[in-house]
Amino acid sequence: MLDPRLLRAFAAIADANSFTLAADRLSMTQSTISQQLARLEEAVGQVLIDRAARPIQPTAAGERLLGYARRILALQEEAASALRDPAGTVSLRIGVPEDLASAPMAQTFADFARRHREIHLDVTAGLSRELMRRYRSGELDIAIAKEATASPDHRASFPEAMAWFESAEAPPAWPIPVPLVAFPPAGLYREAMFQRLEDEQLGWYIAFTGNSLHNVLVAVEAGLGLSLLPSNAVAGYRVRRHAPFEGEPPIAVSIYAGEGTGPLGELVQQMAAVLAARCGQPCKAPVRL
Incomplete structure (x- = not known):
């Protein structure tokens, strides 16, 4: 595995074309940055910087490694930044x-x-x-x-206030048994609806079951049946209160x-x-x- 510290020293030297400038940019001595480059060259088994050139330049092997070095250093910084960011922890x-x-x-x-x-x-x-x-x-x-x-x-x-609703164009009286529009089993309104019809001693059947409030209201609006719903949830739908079933507790x-x-x-x-x-x-x- 290539040590990111050695790659950083190598990239700094290649970018600055100078050991002295690279050492200044990384806040280290020239001897330290030279040692880090030597360790990297030993690890890869290649000379990476042409020290005889003026200014100094990467060798052919150095040019090949330089792109990888920059990508490794960028990924390291990205990972460190992600860990520093507390978002979603x-x-x-x-x-x-x-x-x-x-x-x-x-x-x-x-x-x-x-x-x-x-x-x-x-x-x-x-x-x-x-x-x-x-x-x-x-x-x-x-x-x-x-x-x-x-x-x-x-x-x-x-x-939350509750009330029975029917289509705005519903007939004056509903047939018996009364068709109901309900939520699926285990829905709280569903059981309250059944209890009210039984208290009124009226027969009933489920005409439509909807998994969402919108589906239930669309079915009521279309005239498929009566439904017990929150009073403040019907705005925008063509429904009205079913007058015979007033007095529902909140x-x-x-x-x-x-x-x-x-x-x-x-x-x-x-x-x-x-x-x-x-x-x-x-x-x-x-x-x-």
Whole structure:
């Protein structure tokens, strides 16, 4: 293996065409840089500098080695620079329900990443129950979950208004059994929908299952059925409230995190501010640290 220190001395001599100038540039004595060149020549078994030339110049073997030497030194500096840069050396794993992965939440993550280059954010959108399972098992550092009531270890919790929605062009009355547009099994809204229909003693069936809020809303907009959704998630879709099913209780939107200090605590505060704005001024709440 060629010693980078010897290659650096050789490249400096070749570039300066002088032992004296090269020694000055590397802050060493002329005898030291001459010794380093001699060691390199011994290692490769070739004379690399024509000392008799005026000014001194690389030999043919030296010219061949010089390109490799510069590439080796450049790669060494690149590797050292990468190790000096702390960007992405710490991972922060975050879980967010699909409908809360909004533009304001994404901007919060982007701003945080710019301020904390040492932290690599790994954000996953999914169903609340799966996100909480992963948080409880240690797979996530921060999780937002929608649940009937917040667990005692939440950092912050906000009520989110819920309502039943139908197409803006829906008929005055729905047939029985009632067609429903739902999220996949284990989705929180899905079970609440079934319970409400059973309380009303109405038959029902699943007409459409969507994996995303957009898919569900498009299906409702098209008139495929009724769905229970967050009231502030329907803007921009041609849907309206289903008047007979008023009075749905709000759902808790809660943040969970393993610790409340440092950059993680800072991010939790910022995520909570996004959720508070989503709920509106009345639902501001302090973040437990």
